Amino acid sequence: MIRNVAAGVQSFTSNAFLVDGDRTVLVDAGSGFDVVDRIDGVDLDAVVLTHTHADHVGNLDDVTSAFDVQAWGFDADHPGVDEVIPDEGTVVMGDHEYTALHTPGHKDDHLCFYSPTARVLFAGDLVFQNGSFGRTDLEEGDRGALVDSIDRVLDAVDDDLDQMHTGHGPSVTTNPIHDVELASKAARMR
Numbered sequence: 001m002i003r004n005v006a007a008g009v010q011s012f013t014s015n016a017f018l019v020d021g022d023r024t025v026l027v028d029a030g031s032g033f034d035v036v037d038r039i040d041g042v043d044l045d046a047v048v049l050t051h052t053h054a055d056h057v058g059n060l061d062d063v064t065s066a067f068d069v070q071a072w073g074f075d076a077d078h079p080g081v082d083e084v085i086p087d088e089g090t091v092v093m094g095d096h097e098y099t100a101l102h103t104p105g106h107k108d109d110h111l112c113f114y115s116p117t118a119r120v121l122f123a124g125d126l127v128f129q130n131g132s133f134g135r136t137d138l139e140e141g142d143r144g145a146l147v148d149s150i151d152r153v154l155d156a157v158d159d160d161l162d163q164m165h166t167g168h169g170p171s172v173t174t175n176p177i178h179d180v181e182l183a184s185k186a187a188r189m190r
Ligand SMILES: [Zn+2]
Pocket: 051, 053, 106, 107, 125
């Protein structure tokens, strides 16, 4: 079961997905709302970060201290990251093993997480619904790297991908590969 605990929040925040099962994980912490209250009573095991932009990590200290859990991410030098997930490292979320794909272009420490058995992709801020893609005008942004990262994800995912959960906006539950392909084309055009 995957649930966006930031749903309906009006502040500037990313989505924050609670993935429950054998290992209950929060994918991104969001920012500017009481995430601890929204996951009250959950037996949380870890926080996993797609990247460390402020809208994804603003609530991080609150949730790691309230639940006494560690945060996992790519950038060993970031103060919020307790445990490092390398490129192609694996992490159990819910009842499934996900592979981390280092996917820079939006931010240097960006990871996507893909599970072929769950048929789920967490895309962070790489791509969004309907072919939107992550900003590359911020520090560490690089359009060429973003295009390469999108293409890497397209290579990695199987044709039966069922769900894509993105850092902003709605999740895609109908043929998400199509949305990633659209983003690949759009990101090349401008
Ligand atoms: Zn971001």
